[in-house]
Amino acid sequence: MIYETFSEEETKELGRKIASKAQKGDIYCLIGDLGVGKTAFAKGLAKGLDIKEAITSPTFTVVNEYQGRLPLYHFDVYRITDIDEMEEIGYEEYFYGDGICLIEWADMIEELIPDNAIWINIIKDLDKADNYRKIIIENKKEM
Numbered sequence: 428m429i430y431e432t433f434s435e436e437e438t439k440e441l442g443r444k445i446a447s448k449a450q451k452g453d454i455y456c457l458i459g460d461l462g463v464g465k466t467a468f469a470k471g472l473a474k475g476l477d478i479k480e481a482i483t484s485p486t487f488t489v490v491n492e493y494q495g496r497l498p499l500y501h502f503d504v505y506r507i508t509d510i511d512e513m514e515e516i517g518y519e520e521y522f523y524g525d526g527i528c529l530i531e532w533a534d535m536i537e538e539l540i541p542d543n544a545i546w547i548n549i550i551k552d553l554d555k556a557d558n559y560r561k562i563i564i565e566n567k568k569e570m
Contacts, residue, residue: 428563429561432559432562435464438468439467439471442467442471449472450497451526454530455544457547458532459551463549463560466531468549469482473493477495477496487506490503500524513536522539522541545564546565547562
């Protein structure tokens, strides 16, 4: 599916709507350039899961955990230099646990991502507008 947003608030709202249908074990893989809105999307997803804490990108910690309607495990794997680092943090417990995983820069660890993951590609197009985003959501099985 393809969505278009024209503000950070609209990007957050899309995340919130997706979270309203989220189920235990869902994995959302975010890809897109720096500053494209991955964290804005994450904030909306968290809101849709009734998470009250402030959402920040876990760039230096790799994963942040939040409690809401379902637990949210928010990964940022941008700084992962060796796939073994994911083993060290016990990624399988998160991926196959009782919560939702949201993985920023997921294409960097694609070989670890289960086939049922939902891929979300956020693309900026300054020719359309400064805050325009094209958001493509697809299941890996459909790709």
